[in-house]
Amino acid sequence: MTEEKYDVVIVGAGLAGFAAAAEAVDNNLKTLLVEKGKTTGGTGNYVEGVFAADSELQKKDNAVIDKKELLEEELNYSHYKGDGRMWQRYIDNAGKNVSWLQDRGVKFWMVVNMGTSVRTWHLFEGKGHDAIHQGLEPYATKKGLIIKTLTKVTDLTPQDDQSYDVTLTMVEDGTTEVVNAKNVVLASGGYLNDSELFGKTPHQNPDNVIPVNSGKSTGDGLRLAWKLGAKKYFTGMSMMFGGQLKDKTVPAFKLWGTAMWSSVCDQPQMWVNELGERFVNEAACVVNWANEGNAMNRQDRVFCIFSQSILDDFTDKAYPRSMKPMVPEDRYPTLRDDIEKAEKDGRKFLHKAATIEDLAAEIDTPNLPAYVKHYNEMAAKGEDVDFHKPAKYMLPVAGDGPFYAIELGVGAYTTGDGLRVNINNEVLDTKGRPITGLYAIGSDGSAVLYGDTYGVNVPGTHAGYCIFSGRNAIQAIADKN
DSSP, rough: OOOOOEEEEOOOOHHHHHHHHHHHHHTTEEEEEEEESSOOOOGGGGOOOEEESOHHHHHHTTOOOHHHHHHHHHHHHHTOSSSSHHHHHHHHHHHHHHHHHTTTOOOEEEEETTTTSOOOOEEEEEEHHIIIIIHHHHHHHTTTTTESSSSEEEEEEEEETEEEEEEEEEETTOOOOEEEEEEEEEEESSSSSSSSHHHHHTOOOTTTTTEEEEEEEEEEHHHHHHHBBBBBOOOOOEEEEEEEEOOOOHHHHHHTHHHHHHHEEEEEEEETTTTTOOOOOOOHHHTHHHHHHHHHTTTOOEEEEHHHHHHHHHHHTOOSOOOTTTSSSSSTTTTTHHHHHHTTTTOOTTTOOOOOEEEEHHOOOOOOHHHHHHHHHHHHTTTOOOOOGGGGGGOOSSSSSSSEEEEEEEEEEEEEEEEOOTTOOOETTTSSSSEEEEEEEEGGOOOTTOOOOOOOOOTEEEHHHHHHHHHHHHHHHHHHH
């Protein structure tokens, strides 16, 4: 039987996969996009926006960004583990990629910064879901893109003509089909949802990390590449965004973004570890959720401790740290009801007791009563001598009970390592040579950017890299043809 032949097979139909697919059909490449899930978009559906340094939107908004400073910032942040050549190419093309997205039906809401970060974050209208399903996907399919869902790429077999026989396995019945591809682009989203692989990589604490993504990022692309001789290349970067309500009986995405979640993760309340002691300046962390995640991940357990008076103030009056423009008002009107419902539902992350001593006993934090007393004394004096948190955030955990503890894990969005790629997003072998016709983009190919931490100081860079790397790989393929 004659195999169906393609110029490009793309493994994974997320944001990076669709960026590559749209670029491929623009270059008249016969392209197959393979997705193991029932629906397309994957974790890309939840992306807020992308990075750019000199987009037309920024120019209209008089947002002046120094590209040289950006490059230095990213290289310093990675301790020069990032590839300066790739960063330079990415930064130079990011603004053009925003216009490219707009030309393919993607709509943007606004350009913002995150906390004290640089104003580079181009927020989508309707998040990544609409960017994909109302922009890139209809654009590419109209121009001839072929999509197969509920289909896994289970093997890549090199051929004498330097193409690949690609084995497609149907998820529902296990039947297989083989197609031929001149080039294969891996865009499977990393390995955050493979707990065994995640636990074996450097700097991770899998018991604390809670994936908040599509659930499909199980290292499929990495394993395909490793089988072909690709270098296993780990920096330990998982994109952590700080605290996440810790209850494995509830899908994480249902808890993320709620008033209850935001009140303990976005507001610089009192966080303690398994001993009942603070471990960080909470105010410094909430403006950079990568730092927040790192600080929390060093602990065995983490709790946010607060009083009924704090809960009532946050619900009825105001919380101390403004979340605008992301949140329209400076209070959480549903917070008290949300916590009462969580208590009624028996959520494992929520603990409540009449006294601090009883709370400490319930969550097994022996030093909590003494530390709360010390914390309240610092709050009364308006000076945090332990971590120098600003006085306005030193909310005393005092008054009449009850008192609360919400247990937190560390929310994570994706991984950012596993393969080494060159400036064309070609996958490299153990000798640093490109494996012919094999490319990695998005999370599968992002180790080229990072040290062990995602840089929220320049927001949108990972999602923007999904667009850049998808286009970058396809342009390299088109140049070969």
